[in-house]
Every structure is written in C-alpha cells, then in structure tokens.
Amino acid sequence: MANAVTTATPTPRARVQAMMEYHPPLGSRDALRLDFNENTLECSPKVRDVLAQISAGALTRYPEREPVEAIVAAKLGLRAEQVALTNGVDEAIHVLFETFLEESDELLLPVPTYTMYQVYASATDARVVTVQAAGDLQFPFERLMAAITPQTKVIAIANPNSPSGSVASREQLLELARRAPQAVLMVDEAYFHFYGETLMDLAGTAPNLVVARTFSKAYGLAGLRLGLLAGPAELMQWVRRVLSPYSVNSLALACLPAALEDTKYLDWYVGEVLAARREFEATLDASGVRRWPSCTNFVLVDIGTQHAEFVRLMRAAGVLVRDRSSDPGCDGCVRITIGTREQMKKAVAALNDALKVLRAESGKR
Numbered sequence: 001m002a003n004a005v006t007t008a009t010p011t012p013r014a015r016v017q018a019m020m021e022y023h024p025p026l027g028s029r030d031a032l033r034l035d036f037n038e039n040t041l042e043c044s045p046k047v048r049d050v051l052a053q054i055s056a057g058a059l060t061r062y063p064e065r066e067p068v069e070a071i072v073a074a075k076l077g078l079r080a081e082q083v084a085l086t087n088g089v090d091e092a093i094h095v096l097f098e099t100f101l102e103e104s105d106e107l108l109l110p111v112p113t114y115t116m117y118q119v120y121a122s123a124t125d126a127r128v129v130t131v132q133a134a135g136d137l138q139f140p141f142e143r144l145m146a147a148i149t150p151q152t153k154v155i156a157i158a159n160p161n162s163p164s165g166s167v168a169s170r171e172q173l174l175e176l177a178r179r180a181p182q183a184v185l186m187v188d189e190a191y192f193h194f195y196g197e198t199l200m201d202l203a204g205t206a207p208n209l210v211v212a213r214t215f216s217k218a219y220g221l222a223g224l225r226l227g228l229l230a231g232p233a234e235l236m237q238w239v240r241r242v243l244s245p246y247s248v249n250s251l252a253l254a255c256l257p258a259a260l261e262d263t264k265y266l267d268w269y270v271g272e273v274l275a276a277r278r279e280f281e282a283t284l285d286a287s288g289v290r291r292w293p294s295c296t297n298f299v300l301v302d303i304g305t306q307h308a309e310f311v312r313l314m315r316a317a318g319v320l321v322r323d324r325s326s327d328p329g330c331d332g333c334v335r336i337t338i339g340t341r342e343q344m345k346k347a348v349a350a351l352n353d354a355l356k357v358l359r360a361e362s363g364k365r
C-alpha cells in the first residue's frame with residue numbers, strides 16, 4: 001500500500017517561535033555613520049599591513065584561536081584558560097546565556113540597555129526580569145538589588161550602558177555579585193575605552209564575575225566580528241563546551257595581535273572621540289537640546305515627538321543617527337555616535353539645519 005500523502009511541514013520549537021526578533025537597520029549606509037557606535041574612521045594601520053600579507057593558502061586552514069587567546073590573556077593580565085575569543089560580543093552573550101540559563105531561571109536586566117540581551121535570553125527557557133531606570137536613565141542599583149531572587153542566574157550589565165551612556169560604579173557591581181553568589185554577573189564593557197574604568201582585573205578571581213569586551217568599537221574591527229569573555233577558569237570551562245571551536249575566523253585572529261599592539265593609534269582615536277564629544281555636547285547645550293551625560297562614544301538626545309523626522313532630515317544631509325524612541329523610557333530619543341572632530345563638523349551642520357526645520361514645523365502647528 002502506498003504511503004499516505006501528508007501535508008505536515010517542519011516547524012521550529014516553541015521557544016524559537018516565541019523569540020524576540022531583531023532587525024538592525026543596516027543598509028544604504030554610504031554616509032557619515034553615527035548610528036551604530038562603530039569606529040567612524042578606520043582600523044589601525046598595523047591591521048591593514050597584516051591583511052595585506054595574508055596569503056590565499058592561509059584561508060584553506062581552519063582557524064586556531066588558542067594562540068591568540070594566550071596573547072589577549074597576557075595583555076589583560078589573565079591566564080589563557082580564563083579568556084575565550086568569540087564571534088563578536090553577540091556570540092559571547094549568546095553562549096553565556098546558553099551555558100547558564102535554563103527553565104525556571106531568571107535573567108536580571110536593567111532597562112533600557114542593549115537589545116540583544118533580551119533577544120538571546122528569549123531563546124532559552126529562562127524568565128527575563130527587567131528593572132526600569134528612572135527618568136534620568138541612571139543605573140537603578142537599589143531596584144536591581146531588590147529584584148534579586150534565588151532564581152536569578154545571570155545579571156547582565158552593560159557598563160557603560162547603551163543607549164543611555166550611564167555607568168554603574170565598581171562598588172555597585174561588586175555588591176551585586178556578592179548579593180547573588182548563585183548568579184553569573186556579566187559586565188559588558190563594550191565601551192570601556194571611552195570610560196577607562198573596568199572590572200577586568202577581577203575577572204579571574206571574583207568567583208561569579210564574567211567580563212565581556214568587543215573589538216568593534218574603538219579598535220575598528222566590527223567587520224571582522226571579534227569579542228571576548230573573561231572570567232574564572234572554573235566558569236569558562238563550561239562556556240567553552242558551548243562555544244563553537246571555529247566561530248572566530250582566521251582573518252580576525254591574524255589581525256587582533258596587531259590591533260592590540262598599536263596602542264598609539266588606539267590612544268589617538270579614543271582621545272579624538274572624547275574631544276569631539278565635549279565639543280558636540282557643548283553644541284547641544286547651546287542649541288537647547290536635552291541630552292544625557294555620556295561616558296561612551298555616543299550621546300543620547302531628546303528630540304521629542306519629531307524624532308523620526310529628525311532622523312530622516314539627518315540622513316538626507318548625509319548623517320546617519322539611530323532612533324531609540326522604542327527603548328523603555330526613551331520615548332522621543334535619538335542616539336548619535338561621536339566620530340572625529342572633523343567628522344562632527346558635518347554632524348553639527350546637519351543638526352542645526354534639522355533643528356531649524358523641526359522648529360519651523362512645530363511653530364506652524
């Protein structure tokens with residue numbers, strides 16, 4: 001007897017169907033890129049030299065991350081077994097959540113913050129517990145402390161935070177780790193270079209602290225996708241079980257030592273951005289645009305109900321900025337990445353023109 005014809009089709013598991021979706025507005029970005037907090041200029045000249053020397057034959061071999069992890073660990077004052085390189089910090093977050101979160105567990109998260117924390121948590125069976133920052137968008141330390149329960153298994157803190165630019169103090173972060181010894185405290189230091197304070201010195205000794213870093217911001221390697229996790233070897237051994245052995249590509253591994261070595265370029269770029277941020281903040285203040293204090297390479301501004309039109313006008317002037325009005329507590333807000341001082345001259349001109357148009361339109365109502 002012939003097999004009966006069925007109309008059944010493959011379906012993903014229920015958790016995947018329930019996952020949050022994230023659609024980054026990447027496309028047609030041939031303009032001044034002040035929308036994704038990348039290095040707005042270029043990578044280190046030493047990285048370019050390495051890229052020029054990579055042979056076609058080198059691409060036929062599987063990548064080996066361990067030798068480069070040893071170099072990175074030495075740079076950070078850690079042992080190699082305490083550091084894992086990842087395919088961008090996104091993979092670091094994903095792998096950490098897959099390692100430590102299961103059904104009945106809780107991820108504790110202050111909001112607003114980096115969207116991908118909730119996206120990756122939604123792929124697990126854990127519950128996401130959010131703690132809303134107040135109107136000043138400062139770190140909600142006391143409310144976070146009160147939200148810790150025995151089910152809290154991961155606390156994710158971006159420090160400095162995005163999109164607010166605010167920070168948590170070292171003492172606050174360590175107190176969170178002490179209050180929840182059963183939980184991994186992940187401190188995401190993506191914007192460390194623009195802030196200067198870190199918990200990396202404790203990543204190998206504090207028993208439940210894991211520090212994440214990215215090489216997509218100050219280092220200018222966003223296209224190579226490089227991040228890292230650093231923590232006690234006892235925790236990192238479990239992370240490595242989940243981490244794909246070949247997720248970091250050969251080009252990224254070849255370039256990273258050169259990027260780390262070129263401190264002259266890194267220091268110049270960071271200094272340039274910090275100087276440009278001070279000048280841009282002064283411009284915002286003179287223009288009467290409300291902003292939040294920032295310890296990063298971006299500034300969050302309050303445009304109000306005309307936020308979408310502001311983004312459109314800036315794009316028309318050749319400057320890309322990021323609408324963050326859908327983030328919790330950020331209604332009407334736009335985030336503006338800080339580039340070099342020369343680049344920010346164009347941004348200031350576009351800003352002033354956009355504000356004139358918006359204020360004229362507002363006056364007609």
